[in-house]
Amino acid sequence: MQLTKYRCTNKVDWHSMLNSGSRVFIGSNAGVPNALIDSLIEDGKHLNDIELTHISTLSDNKWALPEYAAKFKVNTFFIYGDLIRKAVEEGRADYTPCFLSEISGLFTDDTLPLDAALIMVSPPDELGYCSLGVSVDVVMSAARAAKHIIAQVNPLMPRTCGHSFLHISEFSAFIECEQKLPEVSLPEATKIVDRIGQYSAMLIDDGATLQLGIGKIPDAVTRYLYQHKNLGIHSEMISDGLVELIQRGIVNNRYKTFHPGKTVVSFCFGSQKLYDFVDMNPHVEFYPSAYVNKPTNIAKNDNMVAINSALEVDLSGQVVADSIGYRFYSGIGGQVDFVTGASKSKNGKPVIALPSTAKNGEVSRIVATLSEGAGVVTSRGNVHFVVTEFGIASLQGKSVRERALELIRVAHPKFRDGLLAQIRKQFWVPNYQKQTPTDIPELGEMQISRIQIQNQRFYLRPLNPSDERRLQEFFYSHTKETINLRYNFVPGPMTREKSCDLVSVDQSKDVALTIVRQDGSKVRLEAVGRYYLYPQQNSCEVAFVTRETNQGKGMASRLLKAMINIAEKRGLKNMFALVKNNNLPMISVFEQFGFVRALDSDPGEIELIKYLNTESKVDKVEPDNGELS
Known part of the structure; x- marks a missing residue:
């Protein structure tokens, strides 16, 4: 294989590696090779109908603009960002639902064969190895499966440890181009999200291993873990909220039963502080999603607590996480992987955490029946706990009647009577069950207290x-x-x-x-x-x-x-x-x-x-x- 080296000012000979109709993978999350995308648009002018496939991308996502509809057909496994979401809604882009743990297999078994993988890497070390840095996830598998690896060598990409390295000789072409990694600030705390974090933290025992998803709620959970001890991390991602917990020794991975002593992830995004933290950090190891998200691997961690969010939960425990009615909003991601893995873990706890309402309190997220068109991501048989700002609903081993009453209890009070009336029509609860759960304001905003006797x-x-x-x-x-x-x-x-x-x-x-x-x-x-x-x-x-x-x-x-x-x-x-x-x-x-x-x-x-x-x-x-x- 002849290796061609390009700088940002040079042109990539795209026509020697791609044809119209090729399928191309784009690097993920904070590792999107934007310089390569710009080069493909500018220098691959005679290439059309190229299928671009990817998961979440922290980028301007310009390839999804209407002006490039003839050049690119977008096929995403996770809808992230307004531009991608709009393209899917308008039919200019496709959404392919798939568990994060299984996306890699689509590339490696030629279900979705890749002609090229456009990736971002760190500069090579003295042995010629480049690191995929903060985004190993499905990038490693895509690179291994693609006919051509085309890399953007970015001196600002951290070198991360684990299974994150590719040798420079494996690249069909590369360019050197400095690109500051996108920073994602911690979301501003709200009273509702803070309360959800506090309740969720009550489900975490000392010595537990955690998976925290993306967004306000997982970050809120970390704020209530400072009194915990000996926590571990096995998660598809980490963000800034965990850095201080690791630095303080609260997260030390001491009692992990799978990769003990190591924080195991597949990608991260956040502030520059986080990127500096993972750079050459031997205590944080990055592995492909096919490994990290594999439910049997997750289950090897005893006391595994997986906390994920949702858009809607019905009173039997069905979880909607990727769509609002017929409108596809995000993706399956790793939720089902970790819910399944945690449920099979010894003393594991799969948790779904969400605000009780949407649209400024006008719509209940706890519903008697799912919205028309909404798709179930996590089944009613998988969920053990549902957390809102009104408490913790325990579902495992509960009948449909008991589940409904548990979930009504954590719904917003103004919707509880209506929810009870709706499910009585289906005989989920007996006719003599008339009183909805009520809170005791004098106990404070936390209706449950942990006590030692x-x-x-x-x-x-x-x-x-x-x-x-x-x-x-x-x-x-x-x-x-x-x-x-x-x-x-x-x-x-x-x-x-x-x-x-x-x-x-x-x-x-x-x-x-x-x-x-x-x-x-x-x-x-x-x-x-x-x-x-x-x-x-x-x-x-x-x-x-x-x-x-x-x-x-x-x-x-x-x-x-x-x-x-x-x-x-x-x-x-x-x-x-x-x-x-x-x-x-x-x-x-x-x-x-x-x-x-x-x-x-x-x-x-x-x-x-x-x-x-x-x-x-x-x-x-x-x-x-x-x-x-």
Whole structure:
């Protein structure tokens, strides 16, 4: 092979390598060889109907302009940028949906044979090896499969470690041309996105390995990881949000079970700080997407947490991520790869995170039925968690009815009644399920708090309609002694309808709290506390019950403390409880919080009253970075 060297001022003999109708790959993300594109437009004037194929490209994307429609036919695997999106919408460009892990195979098995790959590389080292730098992704596979590799040697391209090198002798031609890499600034934080990041971070345990996708939400997640320890990275991409976590040692890859000690990615884009960070950094290794995104490789990481976003999620858990109705908006990308890999990982967690609304709050992203024309990217069987600014919906192992109630709970409150009414028409929920989930404003914007009790982690949150079956299990776990002490009568069976009634609470009036143990999608109620409002007396009756294995650990105190705060903030005059006189532990809990005994005509029962005023407030129950100790 004869190697021809060009500078930017020289001309590439395109006609010696391409014909009209050829298929040409363009380098990806921050590695788009714009000088080669300019040269092809200028010096390949007699070439027409060239198919240009690529994934996301951080470029002016001039090849998709209407004026080049006769010269180029665009076929993209990921729609990125307004110009590409408009070209697809107007029919001047095609969108080919494909998992990122499988795009390389289309080139290597000649499903989409490539005549040339236009790529950007770093200058060669003393041995003649150039690095693909910040964009290895599908570029390496395209280069290996193409008849001709035509390179733009850019002295500003970082040299990255891993499987990122091509020898200069493999190039049919190259030009030397300096091109500043495109910088993408961190998106400005918003209150909604910040809350989603905070909830998502609660799903990440110390020692977990992470994949974070592109956009505002993944960057928001990184802002809530500074109290975590020993995290790892196996992700199709990284951006600026992770740099400081790595520099601080929060991400050290210590407990990764696949490529331990290394941050593994296939591309990156962000600021110049990020590009400088990955340059010759032996701790960050770049590999092709066919390797990084391969679900079986992802699953080799224990405790794999994959966080991706979506445009729409229906109440059965189907995820739309590449289209808005009939309008194709982005692409499948690596979402399905990582959702699948994380679901097969030991203790893995696939997470879909999205704002609850769109169009300035006018449209719900949580929907009863998908928009006409919308395509499912991730199936209802793959998703374990859906996160919005209103909380975390746990879907794994849930029936369609339970999923719907979980997702309604994290929908925007103004859409919850309508969503419940819609799915009742399909009998997804029984006719007696009428109350939609309601929040407790007094708990703050985070409706769930992580708490530590005797070195064990639990969560305090409102009881909600999707807890119906869990409440049944909780009730039937009680011993006869607990039932005798807790209730003033022998309760009958905890039917589905009765359980539904108990978990369907209008939390703006009555209050129902629970402490749960949650490990991934496995949830168990450990304690329940309630108060029932008596509006005419401006008072409420308080009661709680704790699972026998946790009695004496302080769970009742946690619940009572929270309910006192709520009652005081709501301006109630007093709280009272009716307790059997032989239930000494429960009496003791109430008395610790200032309840006093009142005269009662029933010798077997004691009434305890707490008079509420501003001087008797206990400390607020609010999370400190999502956690209480």
